[in-house]
Amino acid sequence: MRRLQRLGRATVREAVGQNGDEMTRVDPDEYTRRLAAGSRSAHDPTGWFERLYRAAEGGEAVVPWDRRAPHRLLVEWVERNRPSGRGLRAVVVGCGFGADAEYVSSLGYDTLAFDIAPTAVDAARRRFPGSNVEYVAADLLDPPAEWRHAFDLVVESLTVQSLPVHLHPRAVDGVRQMVRPGGTLVVIASARNEQASGDEGPPWPLTRAEVESFASGGLRTVRVEEIADELQPTIRRWRAEFRRDGLDQARG
Numbered sequence: 001m002r003r004l005q006r007l008g009r010a011t012v013r014e015a016v017g018q019n020g021d022e023m024t025r026v027d028p029d030e031y032t033r034r035l036a037a038g039s040r041s042a043h044d045p046t047g048w049f050e051r052l053y054r055a056a057e058g059g060e061a062v063v064p065w066d067r068r069a070p071h072r073l074l075v076e077w078v079e080r081n082r083p084s085g086r087g088l089r090a091v092v093v094g095c096g097f098g099a100d101a102e103y104v105s106s107l108g109y110d111t112l113a114f115d116i117a118p119t120a121v122d123a124a125r126r127r128f129p130g131s132n133v134e135y136v137a138a139d140l141l142d143p144p145a146e147w148r149h150a151f152d153l154v155v156e157s158l159t160v161q162s163l164p165v166h167l168h169p170r171a172v173d174g175v176r177q178m179v180r181p182g183g184t185l186v187v188i189a190s191a192r193n194e195q196a197s198g199d200e201g202p203p204w205p206l207t208r209a210e211v212e213s214f215a216s217g218g219l220r221t222v223r224v225e226e227i228a229d230e231l232q233p234t235i236r237r238w239r240a241e242f243r244r245d246g247l248d249q250a251r252g
């Protein structure tokens, strides 16, 4: 039940039966879990994202995280910090359909957004035809070398937790590497107790230690907040901000 609340609850149609004409109602979380389990047993832990987006294109699935609006915790962070993106570069990690990327772009940042699923990237471009965002397909676990220390603002919302726990350190490192000296990283994730097993998923929510692990390799913590869901206080999320000191601060 907790997982359903985290990902949103809706029903999807899934084709079943030999001839594909018989339809049944399947919970989208159950559907994504099945896809993810298939991917993992094929030693391809990210392959299911493209399959899910393609199934959604065909009307056979819904993407549970399709919010059509920027994440509330990102909007609150922006309202509190009032960043001006003019002359600055931002990247949105695992951008999905692009709602966060469009929001970041509206703040004046020259914005790049990427996702491992080419179908998500195409869908984001179609959804925002006049967009200034550059949408590209790329893998956080193997990012282009030119993205290293290239962005003044890095937004990571729910991507690391969409990967199995053993991949979290590599994904965290990929996110962290993109922050330019003087730049800021904002992380939004679901929270997991240190004691809870990280076996089930997706998602694989982050422990406090995992969130705090963004603060290494030259990044320092500005703030880590654990925020209870307004309607279901047992559900908790992280919003964390990190900064890579600029050359001046690093020397001083």
Ligand SMILES: C[S@@+](CC[C@H](N)C(=O)[O-])C[C@H]1O[C@@H](n2cnc3c(N)ncnc32)[C@H](O)[C@@H]1O
Binding pocket: 046, 049, 050, 065, 066, 067, 071, 093, 094, 095, 096, 097, 100, 114, 115, 116, 117, 120, 138, 139, 140, 141, 156, 157, 158, 159, 162, 163
């Ligand atoms: C749970 S969704 C979150 C989407 C969006 N960031 C949001 O907050 O709604 C995770 C997204 O990350 C993408 N993703 C997963 N692994 C990735 C990787 N290794 N590199 C880039 N994108 C990835 C998935 O395709 C999916 O769109």
